[in-house]
Amino acid sequence: MARLAYARDRGCRSPVCHRPAQVCELDHVEEWEADGGETSYDNLAPxxxxxxxxxxxxxxxxTMDKDTGxxxxxxxxxxxxxxxxEPLHEPRDNPLPDEPPF
Structure with missing residues (x-):
């Protein structure tokens, strides 16, 4: 779960911070103890x-919007x-062909 969250977010989720995810701490967005938040991919953010x-x-x-992140x-x-x-990858300009060219 941790690796997926770091790969998904790539950096600190604060809107004014640009530190890379690798130097961040994973945290429950919905507090684990106080509000009954669970340890899941949807509730973790660096x-x-x-x-x-x-x-x-x-x-x-x-708060984290479960649909948009x-x-x-x-x-x-x-x-x-x-x-x-942000998406992990930019969309491709040209989709791959249905059949290989060889």
């Missing part, structure tokens, strides 16, 4: 140490920021 600790401060909340962060002043989810 956050750098700084953003991971901010997430756990009073008044901050993070976007994370919305709400601050103690009710400002909201949404992270973008």
């Amino acid at each position: 956050f750098c140490a700084r953003d991971h600790h901010i997430k756990d401060l009073p008044g901050w909340s993070y 976007k994370i919305t962060i709400t601050t103690p002043t009710d400002d909201q920021y949404t992270s973008k989810s």
Whole structure:
């Protein structure tokens, strides 16, 4: 699960951070203990140490849209920021042919 989450996200999921996933900590978006969040691919996201600790401060909340993977962060002043989810690969300009050319 960890490798899939790191490959999916490629970096810290905070909308203002650009640290690569390899130096991030995996975290439950929906808190595991308090809210009954489960340890699953859909509930894990990498956050750098700084953003991971901010997430756990009073008044901050993070939610993940299960369909798009976007994370919305709400601050103690009710400002909201949404992270973008990026595809692993750019779409191909030309699809592969049905038959090999040989």
